[in-house]
Amino acid sequence: xxxxDIRQSFIDYFRDRDHTPLPSSPLVPHGDATLLxxxxxxxxxxxxxxxxxxxxxxxxxxxxxxLRVSGKHNDLTNVGPSPRxxxxxxxxxxxxxxxxxxxEAIRFAWQLVTDVWRLPTEHLFATVYExxxxxxxxxxxxxxxxxxxxxxxxxxxxxxxMGKTGPCGPCSEIFVDLEPETPKVSWQAGNNSGRYLEIWxxxxxxxxxxxxxxxxxxxxxxxxxxxxxxxVTSVLQGVKSNYDTDLFRDILRAAAEIAGTxxxxxxxxxxxxxxxxxxxxxxxxxxxxxxxxxxxxxGYVLRxxxxxxxxxxxxxxxxxxxxHRLVAVLEKTxxxxxxxxxxxxxxxxxxxxxEEEKYLQTRAAGARRVQESIDRTRATGSTKLSGEEMFQLxxxxxxxxxxxxxIAEEEQLSLDEAxxxxxxxxxxxxxxxxxxxxQQRLANLREALAGSGDGDVETTFEGYDLxxxxxxxxxxxxxxxxxxxxxxxxxxxxxxxxxxxxxxxFYAESGGQVGDRGLMTWDGGKAIVKDTQKDNSGxxxxxxxxQEGELTAGQTVHPEVDLERRRATERNHTATxxxxxxxxxxxxxxARQAGSLVAPDRLRFDFTHGKPVTRDELRQIEDLANTxxxxxxxxDIHSQSYDDAVAAGAMALFGEKYGDHVRTVKIPxxxxxxxxxxxxxxxxxxxxxxxxxxxGIASGVRRIEAITxxxxxELVRQRQRLLTEVERHLAVPAERAGEEVSTLRGKVKxxxxxxxxxxxxxxxxxxxxxxxxxxxxxxxxAREVPQAPTNELRNLADTLRDKMGSxxxxxxxxxxxxxxxxxxxxxxxxGRLSAGNLVKSLAGIVGGRGGGRPDFxxxxxxEPDKLPQLLKAVPGTVSEQLTS
Numbered sequence: 008x009x010x011x012d013i014r015q016s017f018i019d020y021f022r023d024r025d026h027t028p029l030p031s032s033p034l035v036p037h038g039d040a041t042l043l044x045x046x047x048x049x050x051x052x053x054x055x056x057x058x059x060x061x062x063x064x065x066x067x068x069x070x071x072x073x074l075r076v077s078g079k080h081n082d083l084t085n086v087g088p089s090p091r092x093x094x095x096x097x098x099x100x101x102x103x104x105x106x107x108x109x110x111e112a113i114r115f116a117w118q119l120v121t122d123v124w125r126l127p128t129e130h131l132f133a134t135v136y137e138x139x140x141x142x143x144x145x146x147x148x149x150x151x152x153x154x155x156x157x158x159x160x161x162x163x164x165x166x167x168x169m170g171k172t173g174p175c176g177p178c179s180e181i182f183v184d185l186e187p188e189t190p191k192v193s194w195q196a197g198n199n200s201g202r203y204l205e206i207w208x209x210x211x212x213x214x215x216x217x218x219x220x221x222x223x224x225x226x227x228x229x230x231x232x233x234x235x236x237x238x239v240t241s242v243l244q245g246v247k248s249n250y251d252t253d254l255f256r257d258i259l260r261a262a263a264e265i266a267g268t269x270x271x272x273x274x275x276x277x278x279x280x281x282x283x284x285x286x287x288x289x290x291x292x293x294x295x296x297x298x299x300x301x302x303x304x305x306g307y308v309l310r311x312x313x314x315x316x317x318x319x320x321x322x323x324x325x326x327x328x329x330x331h332r333l334v335a336v337l338e339k340t341x342x343x344x345x346x347x348x349x350x351x352x353x354x355x356x357x358x359x360x361x362e363e364e365k366y367l368q369t370r371a372a373g374a375r376r377v378q379e380s381i382d383r384t385r386a387t388g389s390t391k392l393s394g395e396e397m398f399q400l401x402x403x404x405x406x407x408x409x410x411x412x413x414i415a416e417e418e419q420l421s422l423d424e425a426x427x428x429x430x431x432x433x434x435x436x437x438x439x440x441x442x443x444x445x446q447q448r449l450a451n452l453r454e455a456l457a458g459s460g461d462g463d464v465e466t467t468f469e470g471y472d473l474x475x476x477x478x479x480x481x482x483x484x485x486x487x488x489x490x491x492x493x494x495x496x497x498x499x500x501x502x503x504x505x506x507x508x509x510x511x512x513f514y515a516e517s518g519g520q521v522g523d524r525g526l527m528t529w530d531g532g533k534a535i536v537k538d539t540q541k542d543n544s545g546x547x548x549x550x551x552x553x554q555e556g557e558l559t560a561g562q563t564v565h566p567e568v569d570l571e572r573r574r575a576t577e578r579n580h581t582a583t584x585x586x587x588x589x590x591x592x593x594x595x596x597x598a599r600q601a602g603s604l605v606a607p608d609r610l611r612f613d614f615t616h617g618k619p620v621t622r623d624e625l626r627q628i629e630d631l632a633n634t635x636x637x638x639x640x641x642x643d644i645h646s647q648s649y650d651d652a653v654a655a656g657a658m659a660l661f662g663e664k665y666g667d668h669v670r671t672v673k674i675p676x677x678x679x680x681x682x683x684x685x686x687x688x689x690x691x692x693x694x695x696x697x698x699x700x701x702x703g704i705a706s707g708v709r710r711i712e713a714i715t716x717x718x719x720x721e722l723v724r725q726r727q728r729l730l731t732e733v734e735r736h737l738a739v740p741a742e743r744a745g746e747e748v749s750t751l752r753g754k755v756k757x758x759x760x761x762x763x764x765x766x767x768x769x770x771x772x773x774x775x776x777x778x779x780x781x782x783x784x785x786x787x788x789a790r791e792v793p794q795a796p797t798n799e800l801r802n803l804a805d806t807l808r809d810k811m812g813s814x815x816x817x818x819x820x821x822x823x824x825x826x827x828x829x830x831x832x833x834x835x836x837x838g839r840l841s842a843g844n845l846v847k848s849l850a851g852i853v854g855g856r857g858g859g860r861p862d863f864x865x866x867x868x869x870e871p872d873k874l875p876q877l878l879k880a881v882p883g884t885v886s887e888q889l890t891s
Contacts, residue, residue, distance in 0.1 A: 010240045010254045013124075014070050014344065017099045017234070020119050021068035026101055029064075031072045031345070033296040035305065043305055044074040048100035049210075049231045055104055056174050056212060056229060062104035063667060070236065070344070071098045072292055076308050087282040087319070090248030091201070094312065095289035097236035105227030112209050112230045113145045113179065120181060120207070124243055130184045132156045132194075132203060136165040136177030142211065146179070158194055167210045167231075174212050174225065181207040183242055206242060207234040250281050254340065258284040261336045266323045279319035286316035287333050288341075294355045295347040297601060299615070300362055300706040302402075310706075313362050315409060328363035331356045354597030357617025358707030365706070377406060377414045384420065394426020401431070452492050452505055452548055456483045466547035470512035470523070471644075471685065473568055479508040481562045487550070498534075498551075498558045506534075506549040506558075512568050513549060515541035519603035520580055520684040525569040532556020536566070573685065575607035578693045578715045581642060581674070581686045582632065585696065586612050586711060587658070588678035589631035593624050601708050605684065609699075609714050616709045620701050628711075632696045635677050639691030643673040649681075657681050695719040763799050779811075782885045785836065786814030789881040791874055794822050797829075797865065804831045804863075815840065817849070817881050819874055826853045826868035828877070837861035840888050848884050852877040 008016065018028050032051035036042045042050065048071040054060040076083050076094050085092035101115065120126050128151050135142040137159040146157045159165075168175035182203045197203035213228040237249040244252050250259060259270045262283050270280050293309045300310040313330070320329055334356045342348040348355075380396045392415055400406040408427065415422055464482055485492040485505045498504045506527065513536060516522035522539035527549065534551040541547045549566075558564075583603055590598040594616060602613035620628070649669045653659060657671050658680045665681060672682045674690055687693060697719045700712045714722060730741050737747045780787040788807055792800070800818055807816045808831050815836070818829045828850060830842040842864040846857045850866035853873050857866020 008124075008243050010236065010252060011344065013240055013243060014097070014099065014236055016123055017119070018068055018070065020123055021066075021101045021115070024066075024115065026066040026068040027064040029067050029069050031070060031097075034072050034074050034292055035296055035298060043308065044076070045071065046073050046075050047071075048073070048098035048233045049102070052102060052104070052231075056231070065104055065106040067102045067104075069098075069100050069102075071100060072296075072345070073098050074289060074293070076289070076312070083315075086285050087278040090250060091204075091238065093237060093249070093285050093288075095285065095292055099234040099236055099239070100232050101230070102232070103230035105229055108213075108228050108230060109142055109145055109211050110149075112211070112232065113142070114149050116181060116207055116209055116232065117150050124239075126183060126242070127187075128152065130187045132158060132182040132184070134158045134160045134165055134180045134182065136179070137161055139165075139177040139179070139211075142177065142179050167208075167212075168216065172216050172218055174214070174229075175216050175222070176211045176213040176228070178208055178210040180205050180209070185242070185247070204238060204242065206238050208232060250284065255281075255284050257340055258287060258333060258336050261333055262329075265329050265332065266320070266325055268323060276323045279322045282319040283316050283330070283333070286312045287330060287337055290316070290330075290359065291334055291337050291348060291355050292345070294358055294615075294707075295345075295351040297599070297615075299601060299708050300358070306705070310362065311409070313359065314366055317363060317366055318409065318413075326367070328360055328367065330363055331360040334359060350596060351599065351615075352597070353595055354599065354615045354617065354707070357597070358615065361617050362706055376400060377411055381415065381420055390419075391421045391423055394423040394428075394430055397422060397424075397427040398430040401427070452485060452542075456485055456492075456494055456505075456507060464507055464509075465545035466508060466541070467510040468512075468514070468547070469510050470514050470568065473512055473570065473573065477510070477512050477566050479510045479564055479566055481506055481558065481560055481564055482509055483507040484558070484560050496560050498553050500532075500553050500555060500557070503550070503552050504558075506551055506564075507546060508549065508564070508566065511539075511547050511549070512566055513539040513547065514568075514573070514685055515539045515547045517541065518605075518682065518684050519583070520576060520605040521607070523568050523573060525572075526567040527551055527564050528567065529556070529558065529562055529564045532558060534558065572607045574687075574692075575716060575718075576605060577685045577687050579607070579610040579713075580605040580682075580684045581672070581690065582693055582696050582713065582715045583610050583612050584672060584674065584678045584680055584682070584686075585632040585635055585690070585693075586610075586628065586713065587614075587680070588674070589628040590614060590711075592631060593627050594620060608718055609712060612711045612713070613704060613708055614711070615707055617707055619703065620709060620711070625698055625701055625711075629696065629698050635674060636690050636693045636696060639689055640674055640676070641689050642686055643675060644670065644686060646670050652681060655679065695723075697722055763795075763802075779814075780882055782882050783889050785840070785885065785889070786811050787817075787882060787885060788814070789817040789878050791819050791821070791878060794820050797827060800827065800829045801831075801863070801865075804829045808833055815842075815845075815885060817845070817878070819877060821871035821874060824869060824871060826855060826871050826874060828853070828855070828857065828866040828868065830859075830864050832862050834862060840885065844888060845884060848888075849877055849880060852880060 022028050032045060034044050036045050036050055039050070039053065045051070048069060049056065051069075051071065052067075055062050072095070074095050083094060086094055103112070120131065121128055131152065133146045133150065133152055133156065135146065135157065143157055143159065146152060147154070165178050165180065166175070167178045182198075182205050184197070184202065185204055186202050192200075192202065194203070210231040211228065212231055213225055214222040215225055216222055237252065237254055240252045240254060241247070241249045246252060249255065259280050262280050263270045266276075266280075268276055270277060289312050290309065293305070298305045298309050300306050300313060302310075316330055334352055338348045338352050377400060380392060380400060384392050384396065392411070397408070397411055400411055401408065408424075412422065469477065484495055484498060484507070486495045486498060487503045487505055492505060495504070513523040513525065514520065516539065523536070524538065525536045527534040527536055532553070532555045534553045536549050536551050538550040539547060540550070583605060587600060598614045598616050600612070601615050604611035646668055649665050649667055652669050652671050655671075656679055659665060669681045670683050671679060672686055673679045694716045696713055696715050698711055698713045699722070702710055704710045730744070733744050734741055737744055739747045780789070788811070792803065795803070800820060804816045804818050808814060811833070813833045813835050815833075816831050820827050828846055830845045832840050832842045832845075841861040843859040843861060846859065846864040846866040850857045850868055853868030854870040855866050855868030858864055
């Protein structure tokens with residue numbers, strides 16, 4: 008069986024036993040701040056197991072994408088040397104949410120392993136938790152395993168828990184003997200050596216553990232199982248290593264071919280090839296799921312994997328970009344099941360190539376910087392590279408920690424990794440997104456409001472079609488002061504607070520669309536609604552400021568959305584859909600949405616693309632969008648099942664979590680997306696769309712900003728007014744304005760060059776007339792010169808030095824409260840005197856610092872009044888350096 012057959016046989020087996028097949032969730036967990044990545048098959052069902060969400064299906068089966076590169080589940084260092092470890096892998100799993108339990112779970116597993124996959128029973132073992140008599144007895148009854156192959160193990164191996172508290176339970180694992188033809192060994196020896204390989208783990212989730220560690224039986228015990236596809240495939244294909252299966256074979260062959268070698272020829276090269284093959288899978292799936300290389304969090308992990316793969320490529324002689332060439336091989340291997348690989352292949356190749364080029368271009372310079380840091384460390388007598396040095400290499404120069412480790416190891420220096428991690432964590436904390444802060448703010452609000460009513464509140468949103476008059480009941484309220492929220496029964500004039508209603512027309516910020524603003528009125532009072540947010544439970548929070556009267560919990564209020572602001576927001580939201588569709592038509596399907604902002608005054612659309620969008624492409628995108636605006640097409644918005652929507656071609660965003668029923672927004676003939684936001688009823692309402700900017704915001708991610716409606720019209724008027732002014736000042740018609748400006752710029756540049764030449768001649772002439780100093784036989788010129796750009800000062804210093812033939816020149820100039828200092832030393836003297844050391848000594852006099860090469864250096868200062876003192880100190884400083 009090939010890997011596709013094995014995966015499908017698992018899904019088909021459980022489908023035939025009333026399990027609902029579900030697609031793999033993304034590698035980025037939705038709404039779970041505790042995990043960077045999905046690292047197990049049960050992660051998408053975590054809230055169901057915790058009792059936060061109801062199960063949509065009593066039974067389910069999945070082949071889940073997983074990534075283990077951080078925390079206690081970190082296999083990164085084992086990848087390459089080990090035949091079994093991976094960063095990315097697939098977890099086959101069957102799940103029961105309060106439906107069947109141990110009997111069926113064991114029976115299903117045994118039948119699949121022996122009847123479908125036909126593994127010989129005499130090669131199999133089962134382990135159970137040492138106190139789980141029920142499971143041991145079930146294995147004895149259901150299987151044909153003898154007692155000596157049903158083994159009891161301790162909690163470390165056979166008791167699973169989600170955390171310190173919460174759902175947990177015993178588990179049972181199926182092992183296979185990989186060397187049945189050799190003499191039997193003890194369970195411990197076979198397990199430790201890898202001869203006895205675990206291929207499936209059955210978790211019996213039957214208890215709830217409290218803070219005191221007490222286990223209470225769950226009312227509806229559940230089943231969570233996991234079988235690694237890579238391990239199962241290696242067993243069924245009869246190979247010793249996961250990397251010898253068809254999941255990796257073509258990738259390894261292609262990588263080896265690029266490197267001019269063969270997999271299996273040389274041990275160290277094989278390790279590097281396995282790293283490349285493994286990391287390619289992780290990189291491609293992360294990019295397909297919308298993760299972008301960057302300096303923090305998930306982006307940092309992705310970039311680290313990319314660069315680790317590249318370093319292993321260098322170890323086998325690959326000094327040019329190569330990784331992007333393997334993406335197509337992976338897509339051919341796994342794209343039939345994971346169509347996101349096919350949809351994003353071009354974008355993935357472009358991003359990987361960009362990262363490769365960037366890394367290879369900076370590698371040599373980076374290695375020099377690491378060496379310089381090591382030399383500075385040695386000069387102080389230390390044998391440990393400080394956390395500050397390491398962090399500067401990482402943060403300022405983009406050097407990965409692994410590269411620093413390699414060079415430091417060669418130079419026999421240790422690393423202050425704890426200091427580096429502390430500084431990195433500080434940077435991560437500073438870069439926490441506003442979204443994370445908002446989620447914490449809403450969690451605090453939810454906690455504050457919990458005591459003012461019974462149970463959770465889910466607000467009914469009635470704001471897609473705004474009604475002239477809406478009535479709602481105030482359920483809960485809190486006073487807000489200095490970011491702290493306190494549940495109250497009454498709010499009065501001047502107070503700020505948060506209101507929770509049973510129903511609302513106010514749209515809460517989500518999907519990139521900002522929250523509504525407006526008014527809240529009631530008999531005898533009114534409040535301004537300054538923002539609307541919602542949490543994951545569906546509770547809407549209206550942030551208000553009481554303008555008049557007193558507001559009491561339970562009161563009837565009349566919410567009124569700021570209609571003009573909402574309509575402007577709707578225009579921009581529908582415009583983002585038009586932009587998205589136009590991007591696909593212009594630059595390809597690889598341009599996937601990576602973020603957005605929909606506000607009343609502007610829109611922002613982030614998308615994956617490996618290079619800048621050209622002017623012609625931007626014009627084409629703008630033209631396509633405006634064509635559909637002018638066509639005045641009725642926007643079709645309705646709800647349907649997720650499966651029907653996707654089958655109809657609706658665009659779903661990677662990383663978003665959708666329910667069984669979804670809302671689709673269709674601009675017939677042009678765009679169809681899943682979207683819960685607010686939109687115009689007819690594309691003609693948008694009026695006009697103008698793209699105002701396009702730029703890169705991260706590796707492989709571009710951003711388009713645009714405006715619509717009245718904002719676009721006002722921009723056209725502004726540009727017209729500006730063009731009229733240009734015509735007036737240049738005294739030429741608009742069509743000749745560009746040509747005239749170009750001519751004038753050329754004249755200005757010529758005059759600037761002539762002015763610079765005259766300034767150099769003037770100052771150098773004055774310097775020549777000035778008496779030269781001589782210090783210990785060395786000619787010296789030190790003087791203040793009129794204000795001039797730094798490059799002119801350098802040219803002047805070079806001119807004076809060249810006229811002297813051999814000597815030292817120190818020039819200083821002031822500009823406002825700033826000082827610029829230039830020093831140059833002729834080549835024949837650099838063995839005795841350093842310009843860099845000279846300016847370091849002098850700069851402190853004017854409150855500055857600087858440095859440079861032995862032949863040239865510059866510095867800055869903040870105390871121009873001390874320039875005479877600095878110039879007076881030059882001869883003495885030169886003399887000190889000559890005698891030191």
